[in-house]
Amino acid sequence: MSRTWLVLISTTLALSVFSLVVGVADLSLSQISVTAFKGGEYDFVVNHYRLPRLFLAIGVGAGLGISGALVQGVIRNPLASPDLIGVSAGAGFVATLLLTVFPNAPVWMLPVAAMIGGVSVGLLLIIIARSVQLPPARMALTGIAISAFLASGIDYLLVVHPIEINTAMIWLTGSLWGRGWEQMPYIWMGLAILLPLSLWLAWRLDIVGLGDESAISLGVELDKVQAMALICAVMLASLSVSIAGTISFVGLLAPHLARLLFGHNHKALLTGSAVIGALLVLTADTIARGISPPIELPAGVLTSVIGAPYFIFLLKRYKGW
Template sequence: MNRYQQLLFGGVALLLTLAGMSLIFGAQTLSINTVLQTLWQGGEQDFIINHYRLPRILIAILVGIGLAVSGVLTQGIIRNPLASPDLMGVSGGAGLAACSVLLIWPNIGSAWLPVVALLGGFSAALIIWLLSRWQQPSPARLALVGIAMSAFLSSCINFLLVIHPIEVNSAMIWLTGSLWGRSWSYIWPLLPWLLTLVPFSFYLAWRLDLFALGEDTAEALGVDTQRLQVMALLSAVALASVSVAVCGTIGFVGLLAPHLARLLVGSRHKLVLPIAALVGALLVLSADTLARNLAPPLELPAGVLTAILGAPYFIFLLHRYKGW
């Protein structure tokens, strides 16, 4: 077993261990025997295990994978180590659309949120793309426009919260990146997108490796760079948008996971993608598990914990790369 296989095996083992701990610990701590018996046969703790903790664990893993793969694609196509869906305005666009619906139509079904978030994410991405292509297009310009758009969209969300004070509680829980109250109904709208787009990202992997050498070099080696950029950005936007629709804006996962994966396995996207997906799942699941257990029965939003971890790391990256 080589080092890469050891990393994959160790990551999966760690994820399963963390998932088991998340099933056991909470406002009510359960024994291992109780958890196993309830998983297979139901019983007195059936609601807590099978209808509260288990779907929440699965959602945390899926959202972590979606945000991490979206971050890998975003950084790969922009060729900027500071790029991520939340910093580039994509998560903000999805968040604004979903927040608008939650405030105006608070009883909307969970199945519609990914659709609305996709429209918002794609709209923000289209505006960012058009503005970045105006006069001397470059990855740096795309990143700058994305950061400016993210700030603008955050202001729009704050404005909506001010003019809809009655419905603000449900929106605030969602905006801070909380998995509270997430059930099986939130998994089914998310799962088809991940089952389609995560494998598709592996199809783009070697093309992104060549694209990292420069557009001229990639085209000389047979890569249609314009088509690659469109496919990668659309995939990244879709993954980030549906993830945001399910549990709100969990910041910095799309930035941290690709970086940590590259530190472990280098820059080849074929190797980075699985490790980044594991790291993203571990980040979101560990943040949610801590959020449930730090001060039970109260819960912290998982997005608060990822921000506490991610913000200092982003400042470190800014210093390391001198802004770019």
């Protein structure tokens, strides 16, 4: 177990250093170290462009990974993720509405709008589930229906407002382009608050995994635990989407890979999902910047290239679910 953690952390650190080196201007490690501490010729490239993107990629990936692990723990469906339950679509719809209808809105309003959209869909899902007593596994299907409805709304906005389509598409495909230090407090303050709460819920989610009757007989307040875990998941996913747009499949991939490495214990699963999610987004963002500079691909395109085939594999594996 300790060797696995050592490999993951070492890989993340090595990739972090590499992400500072690669780009339109290829810099050496000595240039980066001098610039980071003393400023100079490459001050803007390192301190105001690559360094904030590095920390944002780690934060966004960790948020999506933890969110996916919580969603799968509550719904008890291995195919569930923030993308599939509609949280990302909700954040995307409200953000697209802002970008197309109010293109001159202040920059700070975009994360706020995305947060409102994601949280609203999450609350709607909880209300529907409680009102009609949906089994946890069927919540995923309800989220897919909500996501499809909101996706059609996004398409409508893009068709009606073609002038703003480029800005909206960059955000919808998932990218850290144009993000900087001003977005840092959103994701890291969210992680500082919601990660400890998620870990507090960990052993309760382990018991919930035994089944509703077993959890209740062991003294777990089932509805309360499920609601708190879903709220944490929705908040983390909304924060991540509000900063980087809809980076797909990270919330699905990270928990599955963490489960292969660390098992089903939620304390290890949540922390493992955070590190693996950070590694996935950091890898995607680094490749997006370095594959063909100065052209920059959206990071969400690269995660989809990996995630879509894996999702098909999971559908085949869990076809009887």
